[in-house]
Amino acid sequence: MRTTVILFFTLFSLVTFAQNYDFGKISKEELEEKYNPQDSSANATYLYKNRKTFFEYQQEKGFELITEIHERIKIYKQEGFNYATKEVNLYKSGNDDEEFSNLKAYTYNLVEGKIVDEKLTKDGIFESELNKYLNQMKFTMPNIKPGSVVEFKYRIKSPFISNIDEFVFQHDIPVVKLEATFEAPEYFKFKLNTKGFLFVSPNVEEKRDRLTFVSKTMDRGFGQVGTKTHSEEIEFKKKISKYNLTNIPALKEESFVNNINNYRSSVKYELSYTDFPNSPLKYYSTSWEDVVKTIYQNPNFGSELDKSGYYEKEIDAIVSTVSDPTQRVALILDFVKSKVNWNGYYGYYTNVGVRKAYKDQVGNAAEINLMLTSMLRYAGLSAFPVLVSTRQNGIPLFPTREGYNYIITYVRLAETIILLDATNKYSAPNVLPFRTLNWQGRVMAEHGGSQLIDLYPNEISKNSLSFMANLDENGNLNGKYRAVKTNHEALLYREENNNKNKKDFLDQLENKLGGIEISDFKVENETDLYKPIIESYNFVKENQVDVIGGKLYFSPMFFLKINENPFKLEKREFPVDFGYPTNTSYKIVIKIPEGYKVESFPEPLMFMMPDNLGSFKYNISHQENLIQLSVESQINQPIILSVYYDALKEYFSKIVEKEAEQIVLTKI
Incomplete structure (x- = not known):
């Protein structure tokens, strides 16, 4: 009996130790593990993933969105070394940008039976600007070898309160333990969108919290001038959604899948509206018509599409040679492809603008295809821009501006329609680059309306x-x-x-x-x-x-x-x-x-x-x-x-x- 009790407590202490997810509490068992017992083919495993997203109030700035990440990854093979590098995209717009902070990261190895840790240093951290809307923070963990465990945590502060990144539950490698929390004050009303075949359901609860407002007034008592500080507390409720999952299988690539992320288990919190005391409702949740209207009214889109003076002489020369609409479409497409080279950047907003792209003979996808659309209109054709989500970007399931990342051109003739993309030197009418063949695109009308169009070709x-x-x-x-x-x-x-x-x-x-x-x-x-x-x-x-x-x-x-x-x-x-x-x-x-x-x-x-x-x-x-x-x-x-x-x-x-x-x- 005594032996049984000792064995029970020994096993219990081992399990407890192996499941200690506090930062830095790495066990020998985790380092000694040679393969994932649930999936021996895995190159690496998330031993622990934790994400907490919540709102933090600052009196000078109001509410800001905070996301805290903690991940622990076991690497089994050299093929899993890429999981020791993390890339974090940070949004920016005008004077607002997301802030990356509180990075803490270590690599753990077992050396002669002892756990040895090595801290991430500045040499392994890289900051870069991807484009005018995105910065990137990238770090690569030190001293990686088969058997290593890497662990890191960081914090992101965002002024973009309506832009909640997806909570992703399923990855290309297995996950042993995943915890996720989303907290929102009662002033924010969210709609929950789910995706994927793995069933997930949050445990939802409400708690009370309070905000403290501090104000200062002038105090002129007894002939003296001073400052008097007042503080006021406001109580409010917050809604807390928690996810707790274990032993999540890897979502593995299969043959002929347009984008595996379309089927990855995740949830997306979409801000519908805000309801602050003594303030009118402010709506954020959008329809696709709202998305189209917002994009069209942006000066880097609609205004650029309306510009024509920079190309009129060249297009006049082209259209004077042919009257057949189909031939005009082909000639103008070929002209743009020969005139302007694609710089490899996606997006539906222009970067340098169509005039400069035309002059410099290089531009992004928006500059090239908005230019093409404008030229076709000038030539008397019924042409419209089409919002597209490339295969890499996935399928836009919900109405958000992030759902699309590319622009092509739509031309309507008497008996047919033609889709065009001038970024690819080898594309032709209705022969789009493979990256754009992704379910449906959204044709944008001039006054904010839109309609869906199938991007897949019918012709064999x-x-x-x-x-x-x-x-x-x-x-x-x-x-x-x-x-x-x-x-x-x-x-x-x-x-x-x-x-x-x-x-x-x-x-x-x-x-x-x-x-x-x-x-x-x-x-x-x-x-x-x-x-x-x-x-x-x-x-x-x-x-x-x-x-x-x-x-x-x-x-x-x-x-x-x-x-x-x-x-x-x-x-x-x-x-x-x-x-x-x-x-x-x-x-x-x-x-x-x-x-x-x-x-x-x-x-x-x-x-x-x-x-x-x-x-x-x-x-x-x-x-x-x-x-x-x-x-x-x-x-x-x-x-x-x-x-x-x-x-x-x-x-x-x-x-x-x-x-x-x-x-x-x-x-x-």
Whole structure:
């Protein structure tokens, strides 16, 4: 009995010690842990995450928003070292900016059985200005190695009381313990928006608090002049929401997800209105119409769109040559792309302004595409700016200005609409950069109205390959390859390859195709965006058959076949986002070696996904010494919902299986 009691208290003390989340109270057990027991594949784990956001009152400034962060992270492998670097974005507007303070950070390692800590010094802290709306504080923890634990805490003071950052509960690595608190005085009324598949619910309570106001008055008593101090206390209620979660699984990247953050479990507190004593209600919660109106009325948007004097002569010269609206759109798009280079900055507000961007021939996304919209209007076309959230920014689920981060252009013609983006040198009408293909954009009318428009293209992008080859009895293959790519397939090819060194490109291609030897390589229409990309070359590839018992076995698709199903999960909760509909086709002709005949070859096959989401066709025939194969795979929708995941997974599984089927040749 005594042994049992001692064992119980020993275990209890170990658990208590391991769960001490006070700053600096790192245990040997945490440092000795080699992997996460719930997820052995994790490179790192949040042992503890704590965030508290609340309002603090200063008589000179009023209420300010305070956020305090405390994080403890265990790093298992070198691949997890990036979690030892923290980037904190700080908003600014005019004379107001967020303040970063009270940073305290240590790295802990186990050295000869003892815990050794190393403090973050100034050498590891970096401040930078990202743009005129954002500063960034970045720090990198010292002496990181596999097995380290890093811990840091800091404080952010913000004058932007309506801008509450999301409370994020699920991360790319597991979380052992998470605590989050949001406190708001009764004067602030918030709406709670939730996101993600992990269920979270706060524990809500109310407490009383008080504010103290101090005032000074002149005191002229008994012929003396002095100052008299008065203080007054006001009691108020505050609402406290607490979240307490344990063992949160990692949210891991999957194939064909537009942005994993769209599905990350989080909550967003949106300020609806303020209700202070003896003051009228002030509304903050916005509709999308409010968002559009606010953006349009900003001098860095609407006023910039109205400017035209800086380009009129050039546009007059362009439109004088053509009257067809579609041709005018294309010519003006090409003019802007050739005139102004994109500096890589996103945003829907101009930075230096359209005039200066035009003069200097460089600008951000807003300057370039507002300029484009203005020019199209000047040319007599019905053109409007479109608010877009790029794939990296996520899907704007709630009406906030932060929901969008980019601008493109919309043109309405008699029978069609055209979407344009002049930031990308290889874009064309209705062929937008891949980063912008993200659900819906918001077309902005001149007087604050808006409408949604689908950003995904309807027109299929094609990749048509032809392949003529001679096969010898030793399994060596030589022949000609040709690929024709249209729309987004052509755009992506130009983006990835046009600026590459040709030798480096060919080396990479030969390695990618398993040691193929390429000669007479040629690409047509590299810069002619209104024609397809045509890539062709001659090739030699050895050992393409298995020789068993004097028979030759090989897949007629050789190195072109799909070897692996990209969809491996048993269950998927996220939509599959291909970005655009595609058609991939192969026309293959194989001349078999003399003295051989076809003993057997795959059967033709055709199958479809439900609701016409996609189809696959496989037709093969042979005549004398020639084998002819036609394969076509088509995905008709850019997004396939998760309810179709099983069908999609089976679709690709069948393709992999079919393309691996072999032809058998035997000697005559």
